[in-house]
């Protein structure tokens with residue numbers, strides 16, 4: 001479970017300061033699915049980076065199961081990240097010279113998983129997103145939707161507690177968007193993940209059980225009774 005208290009993040013910009021997050025209080029229960037919307041520059045990606053321990057707040061607490069990520073020494077934060085948190089980004093971020101299987105395996109290297117087990121787990125993870133036949137393909141040989149499924153397999157191969165997705169369908173056309181959402185939601189249910197996703201897509205937001213809006217660094221959350 002996440003508990004955020006009074007989280008702020010300020011960035012210097014010339015002589016000014018940008019207040020990207022301005023006092024975020026937020027609780028996310030285990031197994032929850034939260035969708036975040038809001039205008040560009042509102043602070044959505046900044047918040048996701050805080051949840052994922054990719055960045056630290058200027059002030060406030062980010063408790064993940066009682067551990068404050070804001071205070072954790074770098075080495076322990078890296079460990080929390082590599083064990084517990086999967087990321088999916090708009091731009092897939094696959095390594096172009098590695099096959100689908102090798103891309104997925106990269107997530108297991110920091111965990112000290114042996115080569116044979118890495119290969120097996122990567123193949124399983126790719127099968128679970130419908131790419132069991134594409135293990136040896138390079139990213140350039142796959143469609144955008146397929147590349148994003150490789151990225152999802154890479155995020156989930158280590159069986160993290162948390163999945164964070166920043167506009168995962170932002171670069172995809174409508175049919176692929178639906179396909180990717182189906183995969184994400186199916187894996188969320190199967191793995192019992194805590195799933196936080198940023199999207200500009202209102203059709204996706206309408207189906208979310210819990211919906212947050214971030215505007216000028218402030219958050220409002222509502223239960224989506226119509227979902």
Ligand SMILES: Nc1ncnc2c1ncn2[C@@H]1O[C@H](COP(=O)(O)OP(=O)(O)OP(=O)(O)O)[C@@H](O)[C@H]1O
Pocket residue numbers: 011012013018019020038039040041042043044045046047
């Ligand atoms: N590394 C950085 N250095 C300086 N300013 C930053 C940095 N990252 C973000 N900001 C600023 O913080 C604010 C929030 O940015 P953020 O990327 O979180 O917005 P966002 O809601 O994700 O927007 P978008 O919908 O365009 O992705 C913006 O004003 C942005 O310019």
Ligand SMILES: [Mg+2]
Pocket residue numbers: 044045046166
């Ligand atoms: Mg963003």
